[in-house]
Amino acid sequence: MNSSIIIADDHPLVLKGLKDFLLEKKYNVIDSAVDGKEAYNLIIKHKPDIAILDIKMPFKTGIEIAEECNVKNVKTKIVLITFEKDINLYKKAKELNVFGYVLKEFALTEIENCISSVQNNTPYFSPELIDYLAPNKPPESINDLTNAEKRVLSFIAQNKTAKEIGDILSISSRTVEKHKSHIIRKLNLEPKHSSLSLFAKEYEIYLI
The missing domain is CATH 3.40.50.2300 (Response regulator)
Known part of the structure; x- marks a missing residue:
C-alpha cells in the first residue's frame, strides 16, 4: 500500500x-x-x-x-x-x-x-x-485482547460511555457491551464497570 x-x-x-x-x-x-x-x-x-x-x-x-x-x-x-x-x-x-x-x-x-x-x-x-x-507493567492477559477490545478499553479510561464509544468506532452500544464482557472475561476481572474502569486507567498507556 x-x-x-x-x-x-x-x-x-x-x-x-x-x-x-x-x-x-x-x-x-x-x-x-x-x-x-x-x-x-x-x-x-x-x-x-x-x-x-x-x-x-x-x-x-x-x-x-x-x-x-x-x-x-x-x-x-x-x-x-x-x-x-x-x-x-x-x-x-x-x-x-x-x-x-x-x-x-x-x-x-x-x-x-x-x-x-x-x-x-x-x-x-x-x-x-x-x-x-509506564509506572507498572500490565498483566500478560492484556495481550489476549484484540485491537478492537484495546480501543474500547482506552475509551473507557477516558470515561466515555458505551454510546459515545459506539459513535466513535461506528458500532452499536450493544457491540460495545459485548466487547466489555469479553474484556472482563479475558482479564479475569470482577464483572462490574468499576473494575473495568480502574484497570483501564491504570494501564491506559499500554492500550494503543
Missing part, C-alpha cells in the same frame, strides 16, 4: 534526513513543510493518507494541527515525531486519536514500522516511550 505522505519539521536537517530516507525506501512523499501553518495548509490541500509532524513547530504545533483536523473531520492520519517524553503530551495525543508518536532519536529505525502499522489502521507509539512513561 503506497499511502500518500506529507512531512513537516522546522529543523531543515531533520526534515531533509527524514524525507530522503522515505523517498529512498520508495514511500510516496508528496510534499513537505517547515512550519505548522504550512503543514496544516498542505493537509487541507492534498488530503494525504498520513501526515508525519514535528510536535513543536512555529505557528502551529503538531498537536494543534491534530485538533484542527479532528474539528474539520479531516481523515489524514497524524503521526507525531518528537524528543518529548511527556505524559501529558502523550495523553493529549491519545485523546485526539493520533495514530503515531515516534521519538526522534529512533525515528529512522521506527518510522517504517510506524507507517506499516498506521496503514493497517493500528496506532503506533514508540516502545521506548511506553517503557519510559
